[in-house]
Amino acid sequence: MPCERRTFLQVAACFTLSAAALGLNAADTAALPITEGDGQQSGNEVRYPIPPSDGVTIDRKVQVIIVRYQSHLYAFNLACPHENNVLKWLPKDGRFQCTKHDSQYTPVGVYTSGRATRNMDRLGVRRDGDTLVVELDKFYQSDKNSAGWAAAVVAL
Numbered sequence: 001m002p003c004e005r006r007t008f009l010q011v012a013a014c015f016t017l018s019a020a021a022l023g024l025n026a027a028d029t030a031a032l033p034i035t036e037g038d039g040q041q042s043g044n045e046v047r048y049p050i051p052p053s054d055g056v057t058i059d060r061k062v063q064v065i066i067v068r069y070q071s072h073l074y075a076f077n078l079a080c081p082h083e084n085n086v087l088k089w090l091p092k093d094g095r096f097q098c099t100k101h102d103s104q105y106t107p108v109g110v111y112t113s114g115r116a117t118r119n120m121d122r123l124g125v126r127r128d129g130d131t132l133v134v135e136l137d138k139f140y141q142s143d144k145n146s147a148g149w150a151a152a153v154v155a156l
């Protein structure tokens with residue numbers, strides 16, 4: 001729905017500066033479009049077709065963000081780890097941002113600035129053929145379980 005997409009997307013003007021600050025080049029970040037997703041939930045698992053290319057998928061129903069980035073898949077909690085405000089993907093800047101206190105995160109959920117004190121929270125993920133399975137009951141906070149957080153990724 002165009003209206004919802006417009007409210008969700010925020011376009012900022014400082015693409016070059018912010019991308020450089022994150023150590024990303026324009027080719028990395030320009031290719032990350034955003035789409036709305038609707039996974040198939042069964043119990044604590046939600047299944048999604050593996051995205052065919054890099055991008056960000058938001059599933060509002062289960063409050064999950066799916067990211068395909070540089071041949072890796074991740075699932076994040078849609079809520080900011082600071083005070084649970086909804087995170088937004090800024091496609092032109094190639095990063096996530098919280099509009100409440102301006103915390104910023106890379107495409108793989110690494111905290112770069114703002115009031116938050118940890119990375120975006122990840123959910124457990126595994127591959128089942130052409131499907132990405134997100135495990136809603138496996139919740140990883142980088143400050144409490146850094147190894148679990150780092151391992152919550154599927155390499156393609």
Ligand code: FES
Nearest residue numbers: 080082083098101
């Ligand atoms: S709620 Fe996101 S930075 Fe405070």
